[in-house]
Amino acid sequence: MSIDFTAMYASHDAFRRDLERLAQAVAEGRAHTPGVRAGWANFTRQLHIHHTAEDAELWPRVRERLTGRPRDLALLDDMEAEHARIDPLLASVDTALTDRAPELPDLVRALTATLDDHLGHEEDSALPLMQDVLTAADWGAFTGRMRETQGLRGASVFVPWIVDGAGPADRERFFGSLPAPVRVLNRLFWEGSYRRKGLWAGVQDAF
Template sequence: MATTSGTALTDDDMELMRILHDAFRRDAARLARVAQRYGTVDPETHDALLIGWHGFSRSLHHHHTIEDRHIWPALRAKLADRPDDLAVLDDMESEHALIDPALEALERAFDDREVGRDEVAARIDELLTLLAGHLAHEEKDAFPLMRGLLTTQEWAAMNKASMKELPLSELAALGPFIVDGAPPEDVRRILSEFPAPLRLVHRFWWNPRYQRVRRWE
């Protein structure tokens, strides 16, 4: 089925998704290092781990919520006569349904200091295995569907709707999370999506506050 009238998404439009996935992989690498050191660190380092973890898990959950609430339904409406492509969306939702409980299980393990290092490491490994497979699968099979079927107008509307659904406190954390350690061109690309007033708030308030807090290590 053809897209609705409008300009088809380009690789440049999809850069937002690529940068988000890079941020998840960045923190997945940090989480893998946690698995090696968990239980051997001082209380302050443990607290830093939890701050980093909560930022990662909240951002990943929000990202999946946007996809489940906005992106996949929009694609399904255009794929009624393409069962193979509908199966890709089924896979995306099934993978989300596996990742969310893995996030919750690791959260419970972090909350209980009596949980041993081996169990925490196993839960981290389970989550990271699921996440790595999902990100690769989405980029290989779902990204082309987005590019081929969604228009820039639809994409902009989804971004606007998802931003409105975020409490300001979550938005204040999400922007700095995404650009943490990102190349300058990716930082500029992400911030270009913010209204001008929020770019200023990010520059002078949200990001400096984020940078002052010890995370992960």
């Protein structure tokens, strides 16, 4: 059974989009506004949930199926090492935002490059490997961990955050991967609530 990676790709796109918004805010001298700080706080939360679930539920399951495949095991080592390189960059950007440090632009560029390299590496190499060795049950355990961590309140932010600023085709593709009740909740309640939070307000109009 083929694994549907739609939500994974959509999450990656959302991470990239948020860092573009942060870089724009920094360049325009608006990195310390409430909307930008709220957007940054949500970005770091979403990335933490994403990477924690990968480290706890995804990479160990892949590793179990790679006996006698040293090259593929090395790829998993790379994935975990890349996560470890991202964490201190997140902390440095967070501190620089709080302190209004002059090195903030350089730190944002370093974080953007490091995260983009990791996401690209994962998409090009790790996702095909997962498609090859994981079962639907394995993937369900990973996505279940994500849902459990988010909870209903977290989902009410996660779903509209994914499609914030996305084009019609990307929105349709993502929503097509979700259960019908989630789509209804998002349309009736979640998107409106998300807009009112004002994440990245002043950087780019949401939706």
